[in-house]
Amino acid sequence: MHLKLYRSARSLTKKVYDVKKHGKTIGLVPTMGFLHEGHMSLIRRARKDTDCVIVSIFVNPVQFGPKEGFKKYPRNFKRDFSLCKKENADIVFAPKAEKIYPENYATYVNVEKITDTLCGASRPGHFRGVATVVTKLFNITMPDIAYFGQKDNQQAVVIKKMAEDLNMNVRIKVMPIVREKDGLAMSSRNVYLNLKERMQAQSIYKSLKLAKELFDNGERNSGRIINKMKKVIDKQSEAKIEYIKIVDIKDLKDVKNISSEALVATVVWIGKTRLIDNVVIKTRS
Numbered sequence: 001m002h003l004k005l006y007r008s009a010r011s012l013t014k015k016v017y018d019v020k021k022h023g024k025t026i027g028l029v030p031t032m033g034f035l036h037e038g039h040m041s042l043i044r045r046a047r048k049d050t051d052c053v054i055v056s057i058f059v060n061p062v063q064f065g066p067k068e069g070f071k072k073y074p075r076n077f078k079r080d081f082s083l084c085k086k087e088n089a090d091i092v093f094a095p096k097a098e099k100i101y102p103e104n105y106a107t108y109v110n111v112e113k114i115t116d117t118l119c120g121a122s123r124p125g126h127f128r129g130v131a132t133v134v135t136k137l138f139n140i141t142m143p144d145i146a147y148f149g150q151k152d153n154q155q156a157v158v159i160k161k162m163a164e165d166l167n168m169n170v171r172i173k174v175m176p177i178v179r180e181k182d183g184l185a186m187s188s189r190n191v192y193l194n195l196k197e198r199m200q201a202q203s204i205y206k207s208l209k210l211a212k213e214l215f216d217n218g219e220r221n222s223g224r225i226i227n228k229m230k231k232v233i234d235k236q237s238e239a240k241i242e243y244i245k246i247v248d249i250k251d252l253k254d255v256k257n258i259s260s261e262a263l264v265a266t267v268v269w270i271g272k273t274r275l276i277d278n279v280v281i282k283t284r285s
């Protein structure tokens with residue numbers, strides 16, 4: 001199939017019915033555009049698994065707080081479209097914000113409890129915006145499988161919970177974090193970093209690797225691991241830690257003493273750029 005652009009939800013849904021009528025499966029990759037290898041890994045996986053691959057490109061205004069840079073979020077539609085073409089996606093869905101949230105829009109999806117911690121604690125309303133737009137995307141595209149990245153781990157946990165709680169007929173697949181050569185997690189926001197900041201951003205993954213190493217060497221106390229991680233990041237003049245937490249991988253509650261598995265999640269500001277990353281630490285079985 002030739003890559004096709006849809007701007008309207010209604011015409012895309014019509015197309016989706018047609019695809020399904022022919023017994024074909026649909027894979028959805030929701031993105032905010034400015035695509036990189038992280039996004040590509042999701043698209044490639046969708047291409048492998050499903051017959052019709054839909055990539056949505058939509059910078060979702062309702063998941064940004066008032067000072068969170070919605071307007072300045074990087075955009076390059078032409079480049080994104082040609083990358084989708086290169087990966088043999090079938091459909092790009094890139095609606096206008098006014099079409100997704102027309103005047104008097106009033107309905108939001110709120111996943112409770114697991115959104116109170118980590119990024120949910122520092123970005124009130126963020127996951128309400130994410131859950132709402134993903135619900136709309138699911139309703140519009142009716143995917144068999146939807147693909148999300150482990151980089152935004154809490155987002156993936158929230159979407160899984162939402163899909164389960166609301167009986168959504170979709171499988172959620174979470175794909176591993178794609179990193180730059182020096183370990184920095186790929187992100188559309190990395191373009192904001194100047195050279196000095198880009199160098200200092202390496203400390204984020206370094207600290208996560210240290211957590212893994214400490215755990216592998218027998219350390220089980222979260223507080224001690226976090227303190228050592230903090231030291232790595234605090235050495236950087238441009239870095240400011242928003243949080244470093246060690247939590248249960250399912251309910252995202254703080255874990256004081258790690259047993260066999262936990263998520264080490266962090267958000268660090270490098271200059272004016274908010275960067276997110278995590279690793280799962282696990283005993284070898």
Ligand code: AMP
Binds near residue numbers: 038041185
């Ligand atoms: P975004 O455009 O940042 O909203 O991301 C769209 C999807 O791509 C989300 O499910 C992200 O978790 C995923 N993603 C972003 N960066 C990466 C990465 N470095 N590796 C894997 N997945 C990623």
